[in-house]
Amino acid sequence: MTAVDVTAPVHDNRKAFAEELMALAAADTRIVAVCNDSVGSSNLVEFRERFPDRLINVGIAEQNMVGVGAGLASMGFVPFVCAAAPFLTGRSLEQIKADVAYSQHPVILCGMSPGMAYGELGPTHHSVEDLSWLRALPGLDIVLPADRAQTRDAVRMLAAEPRPAFMRVGRHKVPDLPESSALERGRFQQLCDGADVTIVAVGTMVSRALQAAEALAADGVTARVLNASWIAPFDAEAVRAAAAQTRAIVTVEEANVSGGLGAAVASLVAALPAGQRVPVEILGLHDFAPTGSTNALLTHFGLDPEHLAEAAKAAMARA
Amino acid sequence: MLTTDLEQVLIWRAERDRIAAAEPAEKAALLAGRAQAIRRRVVQMIMTARQGHVGGDMSVTDILTTLFYGTLRIDPADLPKDRDRFILSKGHCAAALYATLASCGYFSPNELDTFMAEGSALNGHPNRVKVPGVETNTGPLGHGLPVAVGQAVGAHLAGSPARVFVVAGDGELQEGSNWEALMAAAHYGLENLTLVVDRNRLQQGARTEDTNGLDPLDARLAAFGCEVRSVDGHNHLALAEAYAPSTTGGPVAVIANTIKGKGISFMEDRVEWHHKVPTSEQADQALLELA
Ligand SMILES: Cc1ncc(C[n+]2csc(CCOP(=O)(O)OP(=O)(O)O)c2C)c(N)n1
Numbered sequence: 036m037t038a039v040d041v042t043a044p045v046h047d048n049r050k051a052f053a054e055e056l057m058a059l060a061a062a063d064t065r066i067v068a069v070c071n072d073s074v075g076s077s078n079l080v081e082f083r084e085r086f087p088d089r090l091i092n093v094g095i096a097e098q099n100m101v102g103v104g105a106g107l108a109s110m111g112f113v114p115f116v117c118a119a120a121p122f123l124t125g126r127s128l129e130q131i132k133a134d135v136a137y138s139q140h141p142v143i144l145c146g147m148s149p150g151m152a153y154g155e156l157g158p159t160h161h162s163v164e165d166l167s168w169l170r171a172l173p174g175l176d177i178v179l180p181a182d183r184a185q186t187r188d189a190v191r192m193l194a195a196e197p198r199p200a201f202m203r204v205g206r207h208k209v210p211d212l213p214e215s216s217a218l219e220r221g222r223f224q225q226l227c228d229g230a231d232v233t234i235v236a237v238g239t240m241v242s243r244a245l246q247a248a249e250a251l252a253a254d255g256v257t258a259r260v261l262n263a264s265w266i267a268p269f270d271a272e273a274v275r276a277a278a279a280q281t282r283a284i285v286t287v288e289e290a291n292v293s294g295g296l297g298a299a300v301a302s303l304v305a306a307l308p309a310g311q312r313v314p315v316e317i318l319g320l321h322d323f324a325p326t327g328s329t330n331a332l333l334t335h336f337g338l339d340p341e342h343l344a345e346a347a348k349a350a351m352a353r354a
Numbered sequence: 355m356l357t358t359d360l361e362q363v364l365i366w367r368a369e370r371d372r373i374a375a376a377e378p379a380e381k382a383a384l385l386a387g388r389a390q391a392i393r394r395r396v397v398q399m400i401m402t403a404r405q406g407h408v409g410g411d412m413s414v415t416d417i418l419t420t421l422f423y424g425t426l427r428i429d430p431a432d433l434p435k436d437r438d439r440f441i442l443s444k445g446h447c448a449a450a451l452y453a454t455l456a457s458c459g460y461f462s463p464n465e466l467d468t469f470m471a472e473g474s475a476l477n478g479h480p481n482r483v484k485v486p487g488v489e490t491n492t493g494p495l496g497h498g499l500p501v502a503v504g505q506a507v508g509a510h511l512a513g514s515p516a517r518v519f520v521v522a523g524d525g526e527l528q529e530g531s532n533w534e535a536l537m538a539a540a541h542y543g544l545e546n547l548t549l550v551v552d553r554n555r556l557q558q559g560a561r562t563e564d565t566n567g568l569d570p571l572d573a574r575l576a577a578f579g580c581e582v583r584s585v586d587g588h589n590h591l592a593l594a595e596a597y598a599p600s601t602t603g604g605p606v607a608v609i610a611n612t613i614k615g616k617g618i619s620f621m622e623d624r625v626e627w628h629h630k631v632p633t634s635e636q637a638d639q640a641l642l643e644l645a
Contacts, residue, residue: 092560157479
């Protein structure tokens with residue numbers, strides 16, 4: 036296993052997102068951006084300068100924003116609908132259901148600054164229910180690129196084959212992943228292998244999972260780390276393999292544990308025949324966050340490498 | 355939950371009574387002085403927290419002081435069921451609300467130093483479970499007015515004289531929920547409801563009229579059944595007058611024409627100060643100008 040460089044530079048994925056979107060838009064006039072007074076926070080200032088007609092700012096009106104996106108998609112455009120993730124998903128949930136997923140209008144919903152990236156702005160501004168809410172919608176892809184390269188991949192792939200999709204575009208800075216992590220629709224990436232325990236991590240948690248794996252290795256425990264970058268469609272194969280080849284599974288997401296990644300993994304494992312089931316520990320949020328910075332809140336909810344390593348051991352102890 | 359600061363409540367009561375008894379010119383001066391003190395406190399809070407929405411805080415301060423030092427039938431030391439209700443729907447301006455509430459004694463003004471600090475009750479957006487005086491949680495725009503309609507209907511049902519005041523941003527009015535709420539307010543004849551629009555003509559990223567224009571706002575509000583009163587939102591006497599009860603038997607909408615960043619020369623009417631933290635030199639200058 037290659038050592039994690041904890042001093043590696045970290046990046047805000049919104050920049051990679053905007054650059055890729057502009058590069059594609061220059062070549063493909065079908066690409067449009069739709070937003071809610073969020074031009075700056077979505078990093079679309081340059082996009083607006085280059086393609087003024089193709090940036091539709093509907094103002095602070097998220098339900099309208101998603102409906103407008105669906106209309107544009109039905110007219111043959113490829114709309115990237117960009118807004119702070121909590122309002123994009125929560126405020127417009129029914130539009131996402133009826134106008135995007137159920138209608139199968141190929142709208143690419145881009146949830147900016149997800150998870151607890153807004154720290155002290157508080158739970159109204161934390162997008163930690165998005166995975167639970169959106170996982171319930173058939174026909175909607177859910178993509179959580181874990182670094183800059185994956186963010187670019189996601190934009191490129193969704194523009195090339197537009198479909199109803201939600202992607203989280205992270206603001207909380209994360210390091211780039213090893214090269215093996217090119218995005219694939221419906222696939223998790225295995226970032227390192229181990230025989231004892233599998234850690235399934237997503238988004239901001241992936242580099243922390245790699246650090247936890249290192250800490251575990253120092254204690255003689257080998258961990259497989261999976262990056263669940265494309266949650267829907269779900270990579271059941273990777274989870275079944277983890278259950279067959281390692282003794283326990285830990286999932287970790289910057290999201291509420293009700294109905295998110297961990298719930299998806301656990302329900303799949305629970306359906307395995309007796310004898311093939313393994314313990315599953317689900318790490319995430321159980322409550323609205325107190326006041327604090329993103330880092331403080333991640334620690335508050337046990338989403339740090341130390342706690343992850345402990346959770347892995349606890350899961351193995353239940354095997 | 356923070357607790358009432360009784361000593362501060364006494365100070366607030368005395369000042370409120372003095373303002374009530376004053377002649378118009380003196381009343382205006384007293385309210386203006388109170389508002390400037392709150393603005394200074396907000397700047398200090400934002401400097402300590404290194405975060406906040408200073409522009410909108412400055413534009414809404416006069417609206418808040420006129421309410422809390424005159425109109426609202428409230429008392430932090432005594433929260434009867436039939437008290438008036440106040441909702442700051444533009445919850446991103448929590449700092450201005452917190453500084454106002456603390457000056458009334460809802461909690462100790464010392465708490466303001468913890469604004470947005472780890473574990474503080476004073477989150478970046480107001481939380482009623484933690485902060486007395488906050489009647490409902492806000493932050494996502496477009497929530498305050500529907501809750502206020504519910505409170506106004508509730509007051510009717512309970513036979514309560516409570517009036518309900520809600521302050522919304524002008525950009526915030528782009529959310530459809532507000533217009534749904536206004537339809538209900540007119541339908542139910544909610545003469546006990548007053549919407550105050552902080553009409554500073556800027557929103558997060560640009561001028562409101564360049565984003566998704568609201569004009570003619572007065573005609574639109576009137577068409578939705580409101581009794582519309584358009585005033586200078588930094589004129590305390592005009593505001594106090596505009597908060598007078600309905601004369602039509604329906605909801606009142608006060609368009610308070612304001613300036614974002616009001617009182618700080620380099621912030622006034624500049625969109626970049628929606629949320630930006632001043633440098634320490636800028637803060638010094640701001641505090642000087644707000645003296
Ligand atoms: C539903 C929702 N969408 C977007 C935002 C992000 N946001 C916070 S403040 C703001 C601009 C508000 O403008 P306005 O209502 O005019 O307030 P003011 O200018 O007085 O600060 C935006 C878009 C939000 N808080 N809630």
